[in-house]
Structure formats: structure tokens, C-alpha cells
Amino acid sequence: MKILITISFLLVSLGSIAQQEITTEESMDNLFEEWDAEDHPGGVIGVMLKDELLYAKAFGEANLTHGVKNDTSTLFNIASISKQFTAMGIIRLHEQGLLDIDDEIQKYLPTIPHFQEKITIRHLMHHTSGLRSLHGLVEMAGWRQNDPRTTDDLFRLMEYQKELNFAPGDEYLYCNTGYMFMARIIENVSGQDFISWTKENIFEPLGMKSTYVEEDYTLIVEHNADSYHSTKNGFKKSIPFWGYHGSGNGHTTVTDLLRWYNNFTHPQKGWEKAFELLTTQDTLNNGELNTYAFGVQIDSFMDYRRIQHGGGIGGYRSFACNYPEADLKIVVLTNFSSSDVRGKVEAISEILLERKSPGLGQHEWLEMKVLPRNLTKFEGSYWNDEKSFSRKIYLKNDTLWYSRSSENESALIPCGEESGLFRMNDGNHFKVKFDFSGEKKKMTVGYGESDAGSFEEYMPSIPSDRDLSKYVGEYYSPELKVTYTFVLEKFKVLYAEQIRLGKLSARWLKKDIFQVEWPLSDVRFEYNEFGKLIGFRASNGRVKNVWFEKVESK
Secondary structure, X not given: OOOOOOOOOOOOOOOOXXXXXXXXXXXXXXXXXXXXXXXXXXXXXXXXXXXXXXXXEEEOEEEOOOOEEOOOOOEEEOHHHHXXXXXXXXXXXXXXXXXXXXXXXXXXXXXXXXXXXXXXXXHHHHOOOOOOOHHHHHHHOOOOOOOOEEHHHHHHHHOOOOOOOOOOOOOOXXXXXXXXXXXXXXXXXXXXXXXXXHHHHHHOOOOOOOXXXXXXXXXXXXXXXXXXXXXXXXXXXXXXXXXOOOOOOEEEOHHHHHHHHHOOOOOOOOOHHHHHHHOOOEEOOOOOEEOEOOOOEEEEEOOEEEEEEEEXXXXXXXXXXEEOOOOEEEEEEEOEOOOOHHHHHHHHHHHHEOOOXXXXXXXXXOEOOOOHHHHHHHOEEEEEOOOOEEEEEEEEOOEEEEEEEOOEEEEEEEEOOOOOEEEEOOOOOOEEEEEOOOOOOEEEEEOOHXXXXXXXXXXXXXXXXXXXXXXXXXEEEOOOOXXXXXXXXXXXXXXXXXXOOEEEEEEEEEOOEEEEOOOOEEEEEEEOOOOOEEEEEEEOOOOOOEEEEEOOOO
């Protein structure tokens, strides 16, 4: 069943919302036409203006095996959008005087070790704690990507941690660990399990009758959509093997989530201060404003302030936002991984919002014709020192290519009014900008200025067998209780081996720096003051500088 509350005859003239023509409904429908193909998963879309539901429509199938269609009552796992529910739980306990968000976390989590710097609940809220994040941590410890993982697994590992990614407050780095900690804090303070507490204290009072938190993915729940990954051979089931809560695993409908986001502009009685606190931003230790508030991201789109969050787990993808100035709420929930939900929400926004200033929209690009001979100057190898990885830019068949590996490349399309600006032709709206003003060519890559990665041109070197042989040996991490063995085979093939993960190829990037297959990723070998190799530090994104000490041969 598909339900549409038509806006065909609705002419909206309220402030920032553009007057709508009869084609508005069709324009939004067209964005999701591909989702409605036979044997194709899809999703549900909802749009609310002020307190009125303007558009609610379902596309595609919730279950491909039995041909069950999505409808507007279908439940989806919204993954990290659930974080704002956890943040709200902390706020309600803070309002009741049962905790203080500036308390040190060990006050409520006594088994977590004290680090050199104090970590507060506020740090957990803002992703500035410096704690290592769950998924990268457990996988570096030997979990396979489809292994179940629970809150208890996390706590066992965290009790052995001796170091942080960075000093609390120094940086923003998205961290699932912090929100799982907050769920346990809610349980320890309230004396009630997190699932029932959130139902009784958040969802039911706010009228979110279909919303719940799940930690057992084996349960059968009526009206839940199955999730899928797209492959060359069609869709395959994608099962989220993650049995935890706090940082994810909330399930809801599009109407419930719109009701929640409506509270940011029309809070229910008694919830005014709580929803205001959710949008509280803070500054880093260097004074820079952190755009991540309490479980929600604060940014702008088309010059409108936006309260938003996205989520992804298994094949589920979700994105929801509120434009307070326009009093416009948009939610897209899907059950397949290649759905580009953020792009869909922003495309809807471009249909409904009046542009505050002239210029191109977020997804509109002024493409330029550039002669192939003028593209050669961008070719080269570029190094990101912060994250220790390289990218190759090369010209082939009159097209400039951005190469992560031989199997993972994106074409670069010249655009903009300035030379050196490109967009990736992969549907993700990433931009690539080159700068030749310094001694070395530089490249920045990102969705926007705030998330740009910086690269500098470098000359890759080729190691000899002698260069590689010194890394051979066993390395043990006391924080993860796991050993990796580096082995050198013929033809300069170095790999790291772990009993559960098998062989992980190690690619030389620079002297003592390797790109190893996940989960080690960035590996940097270290030496003592006498020049003896003593171990390496491994980083894989949200886990930084885990120490592995070299085991001396007997």
C-alpha cells in the first residue's frame, strides 16, 4: 500500500518555502522512481511543514523473498540516528538532578580505567572524548566484520585500554563507544534496562508508538523491513550482526521520526528545554566550534540552518533533518545500502526551499571543457600524512581518474569557474581541488570544507627484500590481547597474519609506513634510541595508534 497526502493544490507561501506548482509531487516521486522497480528494495519518504504532514510515500519492497512491499508503517533500523535518543536520555536524567553532564564518566562506569586526562559525559555527547571507537577496535582485536558484537564485548576491551586517540576536547572524531557508554550510564543511574527505560521515558511520552530499541537481531518483529546490499549479481541480504544499543539499533517509522524532529521547532509541553539542549554546540580546546551537538549535527544547506543526522547499519540507510527557519522536516528511510539517502533528502530540499542567495545548488555543477593536454598537470601521487594513505591521479582516455586502488577509481569531472576544481562522478557529490601555489602540488578532497582531507604530492619508492625483511616477526598488543605476525614471501610480498583473519597484504607506502588490509590499515614501525625496531602503531580511522610490541625470538 502506498499512502500519499497530496500537495498538488497546496500553494505554500510561508517565509522560506517556495510556492509549489502542481508538479511538486511528481518532482519528488521522480527522485525515487528507480526504487520502485520489480524485485528492488526501496524505502519510505516523509515531509512535514510546520505540524502538517505534506508527503508520505513508500517505494520498493521490504522483503524480496516474499515480495512484501514497503508501506508508510514499515519499520527500519535507523542506526546512528538513534544516538539522539540516547542523548535525550542523559538530558532527562540531568534535568532530574540524577547526573551532571560535566561529571567524569568513571563516576558511573567504575570499571573503565582512568586515563591521563579527565573524560566527561559532555565529551561523550560531542564525540570529543578521544576514546577508541567500537568497530575498528574489536576488528583490530580479531573480530571478523560479520561477527556478533555486544556492549559487553566493548566493555571487556575498554578495561584494557591505556591510551586515547587524542586528549579529550582536542578533536572531534565520531565515536560509537561514547554513546554505548551513555546507554550503560542511563542503566546504572536509573536502575532499569536501557530498552524499557527509553520506551517509558522517551518514546511513549512523545507519542512515538512504533519506535523501539533492539539489541537482539535474531528476533522477528512484524513490519520490519529486511536489509540488502547491491552486487553485480543482484541484491543480497545484509544482516546487521551488532547486538548493542546506545549508539544505534533504534527502529522506527517515517511518521514517528518526523514527529520526533518536529519537536526541534514545536516541542511538546515539558520538553522545551530538553530539545533546546540537544542542539547545544561546544568548542574544542583550540576554540574552534564543533558542529556536532548532543546526538545531532548542526550545519547548513542552501544557507538554511539544519539539524540533521544520518545512519547506516547492514543494508539500512537513513537521513533525517529539520530546517528550523523554514519549519520543514524531511526523513528518508531505506533498506538497501546504495540508496544515497543524504543526496535524496537534499534533492527534496532543493525542490521545496527557496534559495536565499543566487548561485548553483549543492547538486548542480557547472561543468567545464578542458583539453586533455591541460589535465596532465594534475597527474601524480598524493600523500595524506594525517591518515597515512596515498591516492593516484592519472589521465586515461582523455579523462582524469582518482585512484584508491586498481579496483576502486572515480572519474574527475572539471567544474566551477576556477581551474583545478573537480567533482567525482560517483554519485557522492565529493569535490576535489588542486593547489599549485606552493613548492609541491596539493589536493583537498571532501563533501564540504569542514570534512576535506589534505594531500601533498610525493614520489613513491620501491623497497628491496632487505628493506622488507627487517619487519618480519611477531607483534603483540597488550591493549587488545592479540598477536599479528609479519611474514615476507618471494617477490617482495609482505603480509601480516592473524589466526582468525588470515593473511593481510602489506603495501609499502614510505620507509616504515605500510598500508595493511583492514583492520590494521595504517601501520607505522618505531625504533628505540639505539635504532632497534621495537614495534608498530596501527590506526584504522576511528582507532588511532594502538601499540604492538615486537616479541623477541627465543
